[in-house]
Amino acid sequence: MNVHTIYISLILSALLLTGQAQATGTVGDHVNDLQGNLDNYTEEVHWIIDKVDGIVNTYQARGREAAGADGVVDIWEAVDFHSAIETNNVPIYASIWQGLFGVKTAIDNQEHIENVREQQAMLEQSLWQALGAVKMAANYQQKGLLATVESTGASTPVETMDEIKQLLDRVVAKFAEWLPDEATNIVHDTYLTRFEGVEGMLIEQDAALVEDLEKDFNVTLPLAIKDNLSVDEVRGVVLAMQAKLDHAKSLLVEAEKNRQDVF
Amino acid sequence: MKRRSLLKAGALAGTLSNLPPAIRYSLADTPAQSVEQLPPLEGELTMYLGRGEGGLYESILDAIRKRNPGLELGIRRGETAALGNTIVAEGKAGIRRADLFWAVDSGAIGLVDDAGLARALPKDLIGQLNPEFRYPHWAPVSGRIRTVPYNTERLTAGDIPEQIMALADTDLKIGWAPAYGAFQSFVTAMRLLEGNDATIKWLHDMNSRATSYAGELGMVMAVERGEVDVGFANHYYTLRLKSGKPDARVDLAFTKNDAGCLVNASGIVALGDGDLPINFIRYLLTREVQSYLAREAYEIPLVSGVEPPQGLPSLNDISPPAVDLTRLADLRPTLDLMRDAGVL
Incomplete structure (x- = not known):
């Protein structure tokens, strides 16, 4: 199976689950126009990375209490990109959550900064992967492939x-x-x-x-x-x-x- | 305890007097038709299709499409109960999107029929069905019977009580899947036949020692492994397991004239106007489709002249209870009883 086939499979299949994602009440109309929102998603990924980096820097400089590690979840839940990836690539979506809680848990446990940075790096990698997946999904959405699958089941x-x-x-x-x-x-x-x-x-x-x-x-x-x-x-x-x-x-x-x- | 042999000769005695109420809808018998006798289907139809049967209904729909290139068949798929509720809600709002509703169980059909949305079917179509499956506003498509699968290394059919209510008094290890729709229809039938008091007592007694499973195939497999001695399940799970594992240590027993051998059915309702929805239903009752369902899905054919699935006795050799299948839609009191008994 080539990379394109894998992506098509992931993207098309993920759309079957859109209904479930919408059940959380967090999906906006923007997911129906991924191409038109790519700039916004890209900005959001940079923003998330900066914000999390700020938390980790604060942890390094001033310790756990000052860092406020619970903030990593709030940051993620504040962005539209959250639902864009949730509706288009669930495995990567899971990796992002894994990375977010990896950073939070490492700080909560007052682990060595190197461990925290390692979790942070994994999170960033997942976010960039996610942005790539959403760009690919936008491409297929423009070709009308996603909507077709969604209505078929x-x-x-x-x-x-x-x-x-x-x-x-x-x-x-x-x-x-x-x-x-x-x-x-x-x-x-x-x-x-x-x-x-x-x-x-x-x-x-x-x-x-x-x-x-x-x-x-x-x-x-x-x-x-x-x-x-x-x-x-x-x-x-x-x-x-x-x-x-x-x-x-x-x-x-x-x-x-x-x-x-x-x- | 009263014991019996499985399907003794003469088990049919009294069957005719015990057939479900539908038999009283008396009509002349019409022979099952071949697809070759049917008119072509031309035009647009929207069907709401209840999920189930592992996609075999889809194969039938594809075959009908292929045979009728002038037919534009749109399908909305979903859980049967949810689609039934949707049709009722659409009806209340004065909207009709579905021309046909093919449901995997008759309970959802009852919901739609009770709402006055189902069209009356022509008598010649109803007359093709076996007498006990004739209803004025819906056509049963294929049947399934409740059975008592038992472990053949531990038991013989004669060890299984004739009455489902008597199972609560045995020392058999029992498996059930109470969250499962078919099981809840079975309890509904018990409630209708035996009354609420007897049903809740049975549920309570059984609950103290039954092992719960998520699904009925899983439960049948547990019977085969010897995890439990007996269970309650639709017939086809056992037949399919034995097809894949011919030496499986499980066989079917049938109770007599009670909810334990309820015959339930999938069914179809015509909601849309004109001949097209009705003629579509005729395709489902052809000898070809009925044979396909028996052969591939192990479902029980409901027209005359089509053999039941291999490994299952004829309906004439079983004594199902008299239950109007559409009354099985009344699930709420059943769920209340099951909760009161601590089963759910």
């Missing part, structure tokens, strides 16, 4: 597998946002409203795989969230599930080829 088991993978990305994002209950709800909803609808077909192809994914959905992932493992560990569970879902998808593609016609 998953209609086949194979498409549903992709949708499930994207919802699992959102689980990581919400966990990275320190919203574990919301993350767990997405796991349960994804199981009941997506996976449960296709696992009957899948079990005819590979019963052991379904057994494995059943455990992932109902035990392994909820437990990883409940036990408050690190974002990387939760992401690891999700990545393993996504690999299994890819295998499941290939099985369903083969099964579809062998299916008899209706008429």
Whole structure:
């Protein structure tokens, strides 16, 4: 798969989830005109980086109390770019939250400044990656690709597998946002409203795989969230599930080829 | 405890007197049609389609589109209950966006029918359905029966009580998926058949020792593993598991004339004017579509002359209870009972 294909996949699939993002009440109309708002988003990324740098500098100079590390979350929530990336690339969105809380936690724990700077660097890297992803999304939005996908929705088991993978990305994002209950709800909803609808077909192809994914959905992932493992560990569970879902998808593609016609 | 053998000869005795109320909607039988006998579909239709069935409904819709190039079929997909509520809300606002509503369960159909939005169907169309599935304002498309999957290493079918209410008095290890829509329809049927007091007592008794699962396939797999002895689930989960794992240690038992063997159905409602929505429904009742649903989705065909899915007895050999399926829409009292019993 080339880079463009990967991006198209990420962007188009993320749009399927726009409805969920809007449920948070934070998405503005600007996300429907990404191209027209790119300058604003770019300015916001610079602003976030400057603001966070200010907090880290203050920590270095005057310590934890003066730094006010809670401010990193407020900074992020104040910008339009937040919803632009949330609606267009959930995995990077999760990395930004991971970076924000990385900086905040390192300061709260009064860690050595080098550790804080390391977290800051990871955050900045995620922000630039995010800006690149939004620019790419703007390009595809201009070509009309995103709106087409948004109005269609998953209609086949194979498409549903992709949708499930994207919802699992959102689980990581919400966990990275320190919203574990919301993350767990997405796991349960994804199981009941997506996976449960296709696992009957899948079990005819590979019963052991379904057994494995059943455990992932109902035990392994909820437990990883409940036990408050690190974002990387939760992401690891999700990545393993996504690999299994890819295998499941290939099985369903083969099964579809062998299916008899209706008429 | 009263025991029985699975599907004894003669289980049909009394069936005709126990058929659901729909049978009283008496019509002349009309033979199931072939798609070759149907008129082409031409024009625009908007369908609200309840999510489910793993995309097999989509395959049917694609096949109908392919066969009818003059048909412009727009589809809005969503959760069945949510779409039913949307149609009712649109109706109250004097708007009609959907010409057809294909729902994966009949409860949502009842909601739309109760709101007076469903069109009356022609008698010749209704007459194609098996007598117990004839309703004036909606057409059941395919059926599924509640079953008691059991672990075959621990039990035989004869170990399962004939009555679902009696399961609460056994020492069997039981699995259930109470958050699951099909389970809640089953409890609704129990409430309608047995009354609130008996239902809440049953729920309470079962809740003290049942193991909960998120979904019914997961629960059937737990039965197969021996985690629990028996469970409650729609029939197709077990059939599909056995298809993928032929040596699976699970089989189906059926209770008798109670909610435990409720036959529920997906169904379709015509909301739009003219012949087109009605003729579209005719396609879903053809022998070809009914066979496809039985073969690929393990759903029960509801027209005469089409074989049930492999591994499932004929409906004639099962004694489902008399329940008007559209009454299963009345979920709120059921959820209240389940909460009162501490199940939800």
